[in-house]
Amino acid sequence: MSEKHLIKPYGDRKDDGRMQLSFTLPVPASARAKEAALRYVEKLGFRTVFIATMEPAGSQFSFFVAYGSAEPSLDFSVIEVPEVEAPEWSFKEINHLIEERLQRRIVVVGACTGSDAHTVGIDAILNMKGYAGDKGLEAYPWIDAYNMGAQVDNAALLTRAKEVGADAILVSQIMTQRDLHIDNSRQLIDLANKQGMRGTLFLLGGPRIDHKLARELGFDAGFGPGTKPSQVASLILDTLLKRL
Amino acid sequence: MQPLPIDESVVADCRALAATVAERMQSFIDAHTTVSIERTVLRAYAIDGADGNGTPLVNTCVDNVLKAGELGRGIAWSLGRAIAAGAASPQEAAEALAYGSASADVAITDAQIAEALQPHTDDALARLDGARRQREAARARLGVGPTPWKYVIVATGNIYDDADQARAAAEAGADIIAVIRSTAQSLIDYVPYGATTEGFGGTWATQENFRVVRAALDDQQEKLGRYLCQVNYSSGLCMPEIAYLAAIERLDMVLNDAMYGILFRDINPRRTLCDQYFSRLVTTRAGIIINTGEDNYLTTADAVDKAHTVLASQFINEAFAHQAGMPDSLMGLGHAFEIDKSLEDSFVLELSQAQLVRQIFPRHPIKWMPATKHKTGDIFWSHRVDGLFDLISVMTNQSIELLGMMTESVHTPLLQDRFVAIKGADYVFNAARHLGDEIHWNPAGKIVARAKEVLGEARTLLAEVAQEGMFAAIARGAFADVKRPELGGRGLHGVIDKRPDYLNPILSALESDSDGGDRV
Numbered sequence: 001m002s003e004k005h006l007i008k009p010y011g012d013r014k015d016d017g018r019m020q021l022s023f024t025l026p027v028p029a030s031a032r033a034k035e036a037a038l039r040y041v042e043k044l045g046f047r048t049v050f051i052a053t054m055e056p057a058g059s060q061f062s063f064f065v066a067y068g069s070a071e072p073s074l075d076f077s078v079i080e081v082p083e084v085e086a087p088e089w090s091f092k093e094i095n096h097l098i099e100e101r102l103q104r105r106i107v108v109v110g111a112c113t114g115s116d117a118h119t120v121g122i123d124a125i126l127n128m129k130g131y132a133g134d135k136g137l138e139a140y141p142w143i144d145a146y147n148m149g150a151q152v153d154n155a156a157l158l159t160r161a162k163e164v165g166a167d168a169i170l171v172s173q174i175m176t177q178r179d180l181h182i183d184n185s186r187q188l189i190d191l192a193n194k195q196g197m198r199g200t201l202f203l204l205g206g207p208r209i210d211h212k213l214a215r216e217l218g219f220d221a222g223f224g225p226g227t228k229p230s231q232v233a234s235l236i237l238d239t240l241l242k243r244l
Numbered sequence: 245m246q247p248l249p250i251d252e253s254v255v256a257d258c259r260a261l262a263a264t265v266a267e268r269m270q271s272f273i274d275a276h277t278t279v280s281i282e283r284t285v286l287r288a289y290a291i292d293g294a295d296g297n298g299t300p301l302v303n304t305c306v307d308n309v310l311k312a313g314e315l316g317r318g319i320a321w322s323l324g325r326a327i328a329a330g331a332a333s334p335q336e337a338a339e340a341l342a343y344g345s346a347s348a349d350v351a352i353t354d355a356q357i358a359e360a361l362q363p364h365t366d367d368a369l370a371r372l373d374g375a376r377r378q379r380e381a382a383r384a385r386l387g388v389g390p391t392p393w394k395y396v397i398v399a400t401g402n403i404y405d406d407a408d409q410a411r412a413a414a415e416a417g418a419d420i421i422a423v424i425r426s427t428a429q430s431l432i433d434y435v436p437y438g439a440t441t442e443g444f445g446g447t448w449a450t451q452e453n454f455r456v457v458r459a460a461l462d463d464q465q466e467k468l469g470r471y472l473c474q475v476n477y478s479s480g481l482c483m484p485e486i487a488y489l490a491a492i493e494r495l496d497m498v499l500n501d502a503m504y505g506i507l508f509r510d511i512n513p514r515r516t517l518c519d520q521y522f523s524r525l526v527t528t529r530a531g532i533i534i535n536t537g538e539d540n541y542l543t544t545a546d547a548v549d550k551a552h553t554v555l556a557s558q559f560i561n562e563a564f565a566h567q568a569g570m571p572d573s574l575m576g577l578g579h580a581f582e583i584d585k586s587l588e589d590s591f592v593l594e595l596s597q598a599q600l601v602r603q604i605f606p607r608h609p610i611k612w613m614p615a616t617k618h619k620t621g622d623i624f625w626s627h628r629v630d631g632l633f634d635l636i637s638v639m640t641n642q643s644i645e646l647l648g649m650m651t652e653s654v655h656t657p658l659l660q661d662r663f664v665a666i667k668g669a670d671y672v673f674n675a676a677r678h679l680g681d682e683i684h685w686n687p688a689g690k691i692v693a694r695a696k697e698v699l700g701e702a703r704t705l706l707a708e709v710a711q712e713g714m715f716a717a718i719a720r721g722a723f724a725d726v727k728r729p730e731l732g733g734r735g736l737h738g739v740i741d742k743r744p745d746y747l748n749p750i751l752s753a754l755e756s757d758s759d760g761g762d763r764v
Contacts (some may be wrong), residue, residue: 024660057663058415118427119508120617123544128727149510149726151431207653225620225653 005076017070019046022063029054037064045071056086084211084221086235093133094233098142101241107144108137108236109161110170111152114184119150121205122172125229134228143233149164154188158195168236171219173209181206189218199222201239203232245640245680247603247649248596248695249687254703256602258559261706266563269714273521273567276514277746279433279521279738281522282306282319284484288368288750289323289334294437302485303434316743320750321563324357327364334364357747361565365749366727369529372491379494382462386471389419392612392637392645393473394669397419399424399656407460412659414464414472417666420497421474423457424656425449430480430509435489449476449486454493473497475535475602478523479505481515481735487523491530497576497644498527501732502564503557504537506718508544512733513718517564524568525754532574535644536561539580539613541724545619547582551597552701553723554579558601559706560714569757572607576644579634580613589690591632596694598640604699607633612637616647625652630665634672639680645669 011018019111021041029035034054041049046068056112057063089097098106110126112119124131126147128138137145146164164171171188173181185204192198205223214222221235282760283302309315309322326337329350333725346629396418398409403423424446427435429715439456440447447453454476461472467724478487490498504512527534538554538561558577565575573660579601584592601610614633619626630648637645647665649657657665685692709717721727 024658024663055663055667057660058412060415061412061659061663063663074297079744120543127544129546150508151428151510 002077005233006073007040007076008073009070015073019068019070021066021068023066024057024061024063028059033062033243034064037062037066041066041068043124044068047071081210082212082215084223084231084235086231086238089230089234091140091230091235094237095140095142096232097237098242101244102142102237105142105144106168106233106236106240107164107166108168108170109148109157109164109166111157111170111222112150112172112174113152113154113157113188114173114181119172121174121207122149122170124146125170125172125205125223125227125232126221130150130229132226132228133231136229137233140233154191155187156183158192158197161197161200164241166200167240168203170203170205170232173204173206185219193218201214203235205232245599245602246684248599248685248692250603250692250695250699251729258556258699258703258706261561261703261710262556262559262563263566264710265560265706265714266567269564270521270567272514273518275742276314276518277740277742277748278316278484278515278518278522278735279306279310279315279740280482280519281484281751282309282315282520283482284343284488284526285319285748285750286323286334286338287370287485287488289320289338289364290368290371291335291338293335294604298437300434300437301338301342305338308342308344315740318742318744318747320361320746321357321747323576324361324747325352328352328356328360338708354745354747355453358749361749365753369748369753371507372526374651375492375494376529379496380531382465386465386469388471388473389417390458392642392669392671393419394666395420395422395475395611395644395646396662396666397424397646397657399446400531401426401444401445402441402446403456404441405438406447407457407490409659410419410457410460410472411464411661413666414461414468416663417670418647418662419470419475420475421457421461422497422499422646423447423453425477428507428510429477429482430604432582433481433735433738435482435485442750449482449489451489451493454489454495454682458493458495478527478534479537480509481505481511481519481738483519484523484526487526487530487532490532491526495532497533497535499537500524500527500534501537501578502561503718503723504540506728506733507724508540510536510728510733511735512739513715513728513730514739515733517714518739520564521568522689522751524565524570525751528565528568528570528574529754529757533576533609533644534565534570535576535611536578536712538578539582539611542582543617545725547580547584547586548593550725551593552705554597555604555698555702556705556709557723558605559702560709562605569755572605572708573609575605577605577608577609577636578611578613581629581636581648582613582617583753585615585618585629592690593694594633595636595640596691597698597731598636599691600644600695600698602640609643611644611646612642613646614652616652618724619652621654623654626652627664627668628648631668631672634669635676635679637669638673638676639683640682641739646756 008017049068052065055063110122127136130136202219204219209222211222265270286302331337396413426446436448439452465472475497478498478500486686506513538557627650651661715730719729
């Protein structure tokens with residue numbers, strides 16, 4: 001057991017706990033509204049609360065920016081987050097390793113599933129151009145990448161994956177109201193299990209996806225915002241190499 | 245603002261090439277109809293209602309006539325025939341066609357059909373024109389704020405919450421309220437019925453939802469003494485039907501693009517081209533501003549390398565709109581602030597493109613869209629990005645600005661996000677109101693060079709499209725890096741050859757009206 005490492009927010013001095021909040025209350029701006037905002041923030045447990053501004057956001061709402069000092073500390077030493085464990089190989093290294101060690105092309109199919117129409121994430125990973133200077137999987141000579149685009153039905157995605165003999169399936173999901181994306185992602189895994197497709201790697205990505213959530217939903221790995229295509233390619237390659 | 249010193253003959257070339265592209269497509273469009281166009285005709289004849297399963301009467305009616313192999317004559321022919329045979333109203337005639345009691349045995353001449361339809365066609369046009377007059381009177385009486393008009397989105401999934409948020413946004417200073425439509429709707433081949441209270445990723449575009457928001461804005465604009473515009477989506481498989489519903493419910497703008505559905509929703513190219521034409525005839529008659537979707541190109545393709553595809557598409561959208569007789573004043577051509585923010589001089593490149601678009605389309609209510617692709621959850625940085633976006637907007641006098649949200653890529657806007665965005669835009673617009681008048685472009689500088697480069701590339705692309713044809717260009721991925729084959733995608737089965745005896749008095753009336761439009 002490692003030693004305790006207590007932390008709290010750092011504003012201007014160590015452990016001052018200073019935090020900023022902004023929120024709207026459904027009452028017109030007034031002296032009473034401001035007092036209510038202050039008391040509300042105090043109710044959250046903050047001390048030395050300061051309402052930096054109150055703005056009338058329309059006639060029926062008031063908008064606040066508030067500062068307060070948080071009381072609790074937290075032991076950083078006990079925080080654990082499952083992280084994707086894969087080497088950080090470059091574009092060149094990945095192609096080289098596939099050629100030398102796997103000795104066949106890797107096949108990847110990706111889609112935004114269900115009613116999701118937001119292809120920015122899947123495009124960043126799969127399309128030639130890539131993301132933040134990191135080339136997309138289409139650009140890899142040793143990877144065959146198929147981007148099925150948006151609003152793809154789960155069954156259609158699996159059918160396509162079987163047709164092309166996919167090693168990995170990439171699913172991109174944006175947040176929707178009432179967690180529809182979660183149901184949809186879970187259904188994909190259920191369907192894949194029914195079809196005996198668990199040899200295929202299932203990867204989930206999206207603005208509010210992390211590895212932990214993806215694992216809970218039955219995926220092999222999850223990727224959040226800022227993920228580069230080479231990270232995804234490294235994970236797929238690493239998994240396939242371990243299976244050799 | 246001084247115009248950029250660009251070669252006007254290149255602009256003229258682009259316009260001529262785009263016109264060639266659109267004119268060539270027109271013979272295809274004129275020879276075909278679609279299930280959604282025919283359903284729009286029924287809606288124009290005031291056919292209303294849905295069955296117990298929620299299937300609209302207009303769908304059942306058109307599907308039956310299609311199955312009987314009669315849709316190539318136009319739904320109006322079947323409807324007129326049922327009226328001439330004794331139906332008391334178009335509604336009764338449509339019910340007979342849908343639910344099976346229309347008799348095919350009665351001998352009725354084409355002249356009788358035409359005569360039976362005439363008063364109802366007059367009524368249909370009167371409804372469209374009446375709604376337009378009502379909107380124009382309110383706008384003239386109350387006035388609209390100065391440009392750039394501030395356009396915000398509400399997206400709660402509950403139309404009544406949307407209406408409340410629309411009121412709050414208007415009070416905070418918004419001029420235009422767009423209600424986000426459920427993303428899944430573009431691919432369903434009917435318009436749902438009734439009010440939405442549990443939508444996913446937005447609400448459905450329905451006549452009732454349109455009414456709820458328009459009523460809220462009608463009320464709010466009187467309190468504010470400033471006219472408020474309402475927006476929804478005339479796109480997807482029901483493009484023309486939604487245009488019609490928007491027209492009679494007095495919406496001010498609809499998202500409507502000649503190619504968007506093909507590229508981004510994988511709707512069949514033939515279907516979309518036919519549907520966009522009819523929808524634009526409707527919006528032209530109704531005086532509704534269309535918003536085209538070129539901003540989307542830059543979410544899939546790179547904003548620096550592919551800036552010319554945006555410009556080329558604007559020329560094409562303009563040319564298709566001209567085919568429908570639409571005046572320039574209704575063409576809200578779209579573009580966006582999507583260049584990678586880490587690039588040196590990205591602002592300089594954005595300014596160049598914004599000014600180029602503004603001066604090439606001077607009478608058009610250009611729609612300027614905010615950064616989305618390169619935004620992160622860092623709301624403070626994001627708010628700064630939006631400030632620079634606002635600055636270009638007011639400097640180059642964009643007409644419609646969709647306000648950037650600092651919480652872009654985090655969630656659909658909270659009430660406070662909209663408030664903060666409006667307050668920020670008001671500051672920039674006011675602080676830099678006449679900055680554009682002070683600007684003279686350096687003829688040897690980066691901005692002018694960039695504008696010339698983009699314009700030249702647009703001409704090259706348009707020349708290619710004109711040569712290979714629109715369908716071939718879309719199939720090879722000329723726009724947004726997306727490839728769509730002519731016979732692929734959704735909705736092709738709903739494209740029908742018109743027979744020589746095709747009857748559509750609504751189309752005829754809209755086209756005769758459009759002949760007087762100010763084509764360039």
